[in-house]
Amino acid sequence: MAEREPEIITDKDQMRKWSRSMRAQGKTIGLVPTMGYLHQGHISLIKEAQKHTHLIVVSIYVNPGQFSPSEDLSTYPSDFHGDFEKLKTLSGGVDVVFHPHNLYDYGNSDTISRSSSNDNDREERSEKGAVVSCIEDRKVGHETWVRIERLEKGMCGKSRPVFFRGVATIVTKLFNIVEPDVAVFGKKDYQQWRIIRRMVRDLDFSINVIGSEIVRDADGLAMSSRNVHLSPEEREKALSISRSLLRAKLDAQNGQIYSKEIRNLVIQAIHEAGGRVDYAEIVDQESLEAVEEIESPVVFCVAAWFGKVRLIDNMEINV
Amino acid sequence: MAEREPEIITDKDQMRKWSRSMRAQGKTIGLVPTMGYLHQGHISLIKEAQKHTHLIVVSIYVNPGQFSPSEDLSTYPSDFHGDFEKLKTLSGGVDVVFHPHNLYDYGNSDTISRSSSNDNDREERSEKGAVVSCIEDRKVGHETWVRIERLEKGMCGKSRPVFFRGVATIVTKLFNIVEPDVAVFGKKDYQQWRIIRRMVRDLDFSINVIGSEIVRDADGLAMSSRNVHLSPEEREKALSISRSLLRAKLDAQNGQIYSKEIRNLVIQAIHEAGGRVDYAEIVDQESLEAVEEIESPVVFCVAAWFGKVRLIDNMEINV
CATH class of the missing domain: 3.30.1300.10 (Pantoate-beta-alanine ligase, C-terminal domain)
Incomplete structure (x- = not known):
């Protein structure tokens, strides 16, 4: 692959259309899902993906479904312009930057039910001990979640009870939109990597999930x-x-x-x-x-x- | 389509390979998921599917993941030979009968953890109020479940708490294996049909889910x-x-x-x-x-x- 300016795609149907047209030409597609604010850790994921497929899609989407309302969604750093500059000059190249505005917007069809849109709803769910992410909080009607019941429970799952179901669900969505052959995840998020591998096995996704080693700054701090x-x-x-x-x-x-x-x-x-x-x-x-x-x-x-x-x-x- | 003998496929990789080779030839694929023991209700689903796609896959698989250990999995009727005879002579034709032996067998890789394979496990989970299907009961290591959190709760979900997560999960697996363009479900299982539609929307499956009307015997009894x-x-x-x-x-x-x-x-x-x-x-x-x-x-x-x-x-x- 030569260096080239990546195409920016924001619409999910257009994204899938691109993937299918490339696949029809015999090309394989690697996906690197990110929440943006790219650093050398992300770059190493892209370089890993480049070893395995003809084409590279980097998704940049801060997923509200994996944040609880009390977490740092609103302050999560972002810099799309800077990210794009980094990807543009990356050796080996990136073919598409998939940068959707909102992956939980389903228009008016089949949306949230009447009684569930009342203000007592979140409180009611919390009382029952149900997990609540920023998605429930926004009342957009999304209600399907992928759960990896054992692996999601320990470690980060204890202090962030909505986190892994949010990750597994958005990754499922991205897999269904991008339809990649390979997806690369960082082993810095070790539990996440194991969860995605287990999910891919259990749900029969035809995707090779690759774990990429942690990248550290010179002083040893893991990049984040x-x-x-x-x-x-x-x-x-x-x-x-x-x-x-x-x-x-x-x-x-x-x-x-x-x-x-x-x-x-x-x-x-x-x-x-x-x-x-x-x-x-x-x-x-x-x-x-x-x-x-x-x-x-x-x-x-x-x-x-x-x-x-x-x-x-x-x-x-x-x- | 002319009448023809359907190909029987039991291996999931072979199934996906068939679908991809057909898609590469520009053919569209319709999936009719069944648990076998086919009756006129199923036939009507197939006939509906024939209206929408070039090729038809009928899956026959009694899914242990949607039965609780106390339900009627062991007595659920089956007659693969009789089913195949019906499909063989069906006007319009069926291209593939996908009849896997076990969709939860993942070999030895990444299987169930040591502590979870002990005999106290099921009891332990039940005590915590977690739902348990015949899959947990068999300790095969599968642990990923798709939940449609609101729609799965009422009606059949009340008396059959493992049912809809089992249905949503097996349908996800079948979607990922068969990769159809269209899938047809009977509106006799009304809640199931709504759940699958919601799931397809929320997880961004690129599949058109069609509901087919109830078929009744002459006396009015819904076929089952x-x-x-x-x-x-x-x-x-x-x-x-x-x-x-x-x-x-x-x-x-x-x-x-x-x-x-x-x-x-x-x-x-x-x-x-x-x-x-x-x-x-x-x-x-x-x-x-x-x-x-x-x-x-x-x-x-x-x-x-x-x-x-x-x-x-x-x-x-x-x-």
Whole structure:
């Protein structure tokens, strides 16, 4: 592929039409789903996708379905112009930037029911313990959700109960709109990557889901669009995550098999740096279930708050 | 299309390969999903599909994911040989009978986690109030479910809590395997039809979902594979459903607007015939929410037991 200006598509029918016409010409399509504010981590996903397919679609869409009303949807960083500039000059090229305005707008047909549009609805659902995202909050009538019932429960699922059903659902929508052959996800979002792989298997999507390694800044911090919200001091403190994870990995490689010992060191290091640990779990790489003794491939996953920013990171430990 | 012997495909990859090769030749594909034991109702779905696409795929698969362990999966009638004979001689023709052995068998990769395969698991889940189908019961590792959160709750969803998530999930799988342009569902399963339409909209499937009218025997009984389990006496009693529904429709057309009055007559008629009413609800045709006064298009949906057989039927009332 030569360098070229990507086509911007905002309409989902036009997106699908493009994919089908390319497929009819024998081309394969790789999809890299993003929420924009692109950094080197995203670029590495695109470069990975370029290895597998003729054509590349990068989607840029901040998905309200994976945010709860109390989360940071309104402050999630975005810069479409800057993103487009980065994609335009990317070696290897990007063919389409799919940038829909609203993937939950279904017009007036078959929309939300009368009684469900009353103001008591959200409250009512919350009382029943049902999860509520910004989509329910907007009362647009969308009510279909893809649930990966076991994998979605732990780690990020505990503190963000609407997150993974929102991710699985928007990815299903993107898969049905773009109809790619390959999709690339970052292993920084390890649980998300495993969830998408499980979903693709269970729902018989004919899509090869590839996990791409974490990209870190020179100081070790895992790249994230949310890093922009860290003050220089917070950023320095946040390095405690990657540093303690690396230490944990070395400890395990040197024979420490007890998860509890290793976890405690990481929790302590983050705490001492001034972070607030959401979770720090050593889990099986496939089932994502906590292990007490490290005797098979595991991944050490961490989420922690520094100031108002929640960061995640992880390290695979292959013993 | 000329009459011809349908090709039997049992492997999902082979099924998808067939569909893609046909699509590459410019052919459109219609899917009629069934659980077999075909009757005139199914035939009418196929005939409807023939109006819309070049090629017809009929799937025959009794889906364990939509039965709870206490339901009638083991006694659900089946007769693949008889079904195939019917399809072979059908005017207009059927191109493929997709008859997979097990759509939840994923081999050894990425399968069920260790702790979840212990015997306490089902009990544990039941205690938490989670729904459990024959799939969880078999511990095959499938854990992704499509939920249509509002429409799945009422009517059949009340007495069969695993039913619609099982239906929505298997239909998603079939859509992803067969990749049809059109899919036809019977309006006898009215709630199911509405749920599939909503799902297709919400998940951006590029599939036209068509509802086909109820087919009745000469005496008025709505056709169902389960009718075979009715004794002659039970069958006679079961006619109370369709007869009272027809009466209800006439009452509404003659100006009776109070749902309660109409419902009571139907409930009473079924009860007097010796049936046990599961539900009898007059609901909005799109939202499926109960209406007290009939002022817009509604559908009167009934489920009732006669002996060990649970029957459903409905009548649209367009005022």
